[in-house]
Amino acid sequence: MLRRNRRDLSKSNAHFQKALTRLPLGVSSTFRYWGDDRTLYVHHGKGGRIWDIDDNCYVDYRLGYGPAILGYADDRVDAAAIKGMAVGGVFALSTERELTVAERIAKMVPGVDLVRFSNSGTEAVMAALRLARAYTGKDSYILIEGGYHGLFDAAMWMANMDQWDPASGVEPQKAPYSRGIPQTLKNLVHLTPMNDAQRLEDIFRKHHNDLAAMLIEPMMGNCCAISATTEFVQLARNLCDKYGVLLIIDEVKTGFRVAKGGIQSLHGVRPDICTFAKAMANGYPISAIGGREDVMRTFRPGGAAHGGTYTAHSVSLAAAEKCLEILDETLALATLAAYGEKLKAGIKHILDRRGVVHSFSGHSSMFGLFFAAVPPGNYRDWKRSDYSFYDKMARHLHDQGVICEPDSREPWFMCEAHDHSCLEDSLRAIEVAVDLTLEQLETEKKKASA
């Protein structure tokens, strides 16, 4: 891989200008807009790599935010999906394969007795929260600061760190992620920092009469892979049991990735409800809500509503059957975790040689790279930290042929298809990107002091 300060993105840039005429920001998800001259249009992906329409090749550590756990266009899953296509799509009726896939999930995940399918992570978490409210007859819920659970109004509340003074002694204000979210929902949400036992206990003590659920992603797939301690997850379990509140573990990113049984199996804590999506079907759109039998049977007429025209589509279901079979019965997860270890060791070597202080968070299958000696323990730590090295390095990495999220909160994702050549290309690119970042910082420093 050659050192190049800029890729040729002329076709992507020209397409961006055309796309703007019909698509807001030229894209179909606001997170895919990376600037007028850096927004990428993918030609295709295969294994651990993608190619843009300018024919630039990248080793990809975003993997569509996690779904391509085996690698893009996996022949085994795609063959199954093609067979699923012959079944006919959707019928507003059920097929036998729903039970086969539900059996597999229940076998793999400790907290799952029964399963309902949906199409996306957002839909699954939305249904999980409704289920918890229907079961408990209560409305409010706890979220962890910095967490992301999808694009539905109830989940889109954050602690407003931009306006918060850590020395003030008061808690940050609750703020919606976006305009268009009704302020009237605000009072139903209780936000708390990860790993703050005292605050969590206070919220339960004060608000348990109104609480339906605590929603937690114990390894935050959208916030540096910040991880809960087992003690904190256990405390959440105990408080939920004590006060009759349901524990929802959102495994949309960690499910079928950090372990066959997800993050809940690593902590040894059984949620009442859990949600899955990304790694279930190697990128085909499907998600699942799983949980305790008596809770899940609340999905019934007169209980919690759930359904959807495209739910358990025959293509996605067949892909899920094959993908989960591979994850359950082969060494795929061990392979990709071992790759993650090698990548981290290579990054560490490069950064150590240049004296760049750093640390890793999360799991070797999805890790955060952090430019401080200790990774963040909660969102407030991340917000207080200096992430400018990462922001600069990410742009250079894209130019050098490695795709990571430009935002340092998104972890790097590994897939089974990342191989030795991906590793070699990545480390070569990372070395160049780190040097370019250091040069850039040096130039900025000189300019500032001139």
Ligand code: PMP
């Ligand atoms: N929960 C978590 C933990 C997620 O990471 C995401 C997506 N990044 C979602 C829910 C929403 O999933 P989707 O984008 O499939 O709607």
